Amino acid sequence: MRIYEKDILVILNPFFFVYVDMIDYFIRNKNMTNKNIYEVIIRCQEPQYINILTKKFNIPFDTIDFLLGLKVIIPIEQSWTQGFYTTLDIEICTHCNYRCDYCPVKISPKKPQLMDNKLFAEIIDKANNFPSITTINLNAYNEPLLDPELLDKLNIVSKTKLKIILNTNGSLLNPDKFDAIIKCNAVKTIHINIPSLDEQIYQKKTGTRNFFKTINNINYIIKTKRDVEINLVVLDKNIDKSIKKFYRYYKNNSNVNIIPGIINDRAGLLEGEYSQRLQINDKLVGCNRFINYLSVSVNGDFFICCQDYFQREIFGNIRDGTIENIINGEKSIGLKKKVFGEMESSPDFICRKCDKMRLGQLKVRANKYQILKKQEPDSQNLNTGYSMNLRF
Ligand code: SF4
Ligand code: SF4
Numbered sequence: 449m450r451i452y453e454k455d456i457l458v459i460l461n462p463f464f465f466v467y468v469d470m471i472d473y474f475i476r477n478k479n480m481t482n483k484n485i486y487e488v489i490i491r492c493q494e495p496q497y498i499n500i501l502t503k504k505f506n507i508p509f510d511t512i513d514f515l516l517g518l519k520v521i522i523p524i525e526q527s528w529t530q531g532f533y534t535t536l537d538i539e540i541c542t543h544c545n546y547r548c549d550y551c552p553v554k555i556s557p558k559k560p561q562l563m564d565n566k567l568f569a570e571i572i573d574k575a576n577n578f579p580s581i582t583t584i585n586l587n588a589y590n591e592p593l594l595d596p597e598l599l600d601k602l603n604i605v606s607k608t609k610l611k612i613i614l615n616t617n618g619s620l621l622n623p624d625k626f627d628a629i630i631k632c633n634a635v636k637t638i639h640i641n642i643p644s645l646d647e648q649i650y651q652k653k654t655g656t657r658n659f660f661k662t663i664n665n666i667n668y669i670i671k672t673k674r675d676v677e678i679n680l681v682v683l684d685k686n687i688d689k690s691i692k693k694f695y696r697y698y699k700n701n702s703n704v705n706i707i708p709g710i711i712n713d714r715a716g717l718l719e720g721e722y723s724q725r726l727q728i729n730d731k732l733v734g735c736n737r738f739i740n741y742l743s744v745s746v747n748g749d750f751f752i753c754c755q756d757y758f759q760r761e762i763f764g765n766i767r768d769g770t771i772e773n774i775i776n777g778e779k780s781i782g783l784k785k786k787v788f789g790e791m792e793s794s795p796d797f798i799c800r801k802c803d804k805m806r807l808g809q810l811k812v813r814a815n816k817y818q819i820l821k822k823q824e825p826d827s828q829n830l831n832t833g834y835s836m837n838l839r840f
Contacts, residue, residue: 455499458521460492462528462788465812466736467520484511492521528781528790531739533771536575537754539588539746540568541595546617547655548643550683550711550722552757553589554655562595563746569604571744571766576608578771581742584612588743589757593620602632611636618642619658621665630674637677640666641709643684645693653683670701683709685721715755716801728800733812734788735804742771750774752783755802 461467484507491501501507515521519530543560544553575581584605586592593616595601605612611634618640621629629635642662643653650659669678680698684690687708694706713724737753744750744766745759752761763783764774774780785791787799799805 455497457495457497457524458492458501458516459495459524459527460489461519461522461530462790463532463734463736463739464489464520465815466734466739466808467532484508485515488512488515488521495524528784529776531775531784532736533578533580533740533742533775535583535585535741536571536581537585537587537741537743538568538571539563539590539744540586540592540598540601541590542588542746543594544589544591544617545594545619545656546591546658548683549653549655550643550718551589552714552717555718556757558589560594561746562597565597565600565604567748567766568601571748572604572608572610574766574771576610581771582610584610585615586612587615588745588754588759591617591620593625599628599632602629602634605634606632610634613637613639615639615641617654617658618662618665619656621669622661623665623668626665626669626672630676635676637679638669639679639681639707641681641683642666643682644690645697670698670704673703677705678703679705679707681707681709683711685711712755712803714757715798717757724803726801726803726806727795728805728809729795730809732787732789732793732797732799732805733809735799735802735808737804738784738787742775750780752787752798755804756798761798 487505488501488507488511491505498512501512502509512521519532522530540563541561542558544551544557547554547557572584575584586595586598586601592598592614602612614629614635614637616638621638621640640662642650644650645663647659650662651657666678666680669676680694682691682694691706691708698704698706711722713719713722713726716724716726735753737755741753742750743753743756748766749759749762750764750766751759752763761783763779764777766774768774768777782791786793786797793800
């Protein structure tokens, strides 16, 4: 039975504007009538009964079906309980052997702590039972290769549907360690963060003398041509110049991708040359990070996101129940409402200092403008004031 045969009340997904690119893609590829889709998007900024949409505004059933399937519109009672979680970040240890210039570890390193394998196994088991999660990162400002039980953890993951992205500075990824990691068959991608191909700059930026050791490790990994994606993530403020050097150096290695990394001030934490001094006082508009990623601390707490170095915005613990229970719990929903501007947040709320929110605001404005332009004006719109609702 089609869901809209019951006359349910639907609303535009509160996360929609973060996903407007996706809907554009589907519209182009499915050859839908854009006008109807935009009509629904605009109408459903306020709750609407499906019968009203189909009968009064002549929206075809197929369009409603398509948009419900994509979660562009959703039954009103599901407004804040859903997400699009694909990735789980797990803090398997709290420390790092580097002190990078652009990282909070340099200004406030944490006391070394390791996640025990029993807790790790519980997290993995619950993530494996959560259908949309496919990817695990072993990070939260740490170096995962410092965990002496890393291989045991990889073996736990290898028995599940999940795949790991190993984010590392590469200094401890020597040939033996790399071969042992690959043998566990849990890692599908390795991201090696590397700020420069210049030894002196590398030393200055990372606070280590590990340049040649790391480059040798990378060269070994490339040479083995194992079935793993290798991404060199270049973290440099002068990214254009720096990235050209990387391309030149690795141009003959088709199994390596060079990726520009993003440096920000971690929601206001970094000072000096990395400081962005953001303070967003407008209504918050949401952030895809919070509905795509989940972050779990070394003691099993769920915290808002990777920008929260001190893990201040906690909304549950893995021992509280299933992942579904936690993300649909009161604390998680309250936090989502704050991030998406449905609920008031204090001036020092982390998202108010974060450049991802700033970029999100610009994107939402651009997307709303784009939708406004695509919506053909008609007398009904003018009469109902919908065009006014979309002003920014
Ligand atoms: S290697 Fe990564 S976690 Fe360690 S200090 Fe550098 S940026 Fe931070
Ligand atoms: S806006 Fe920044 S701090 Fe807030 S959820 Fe997104 S990434 Fe995290």
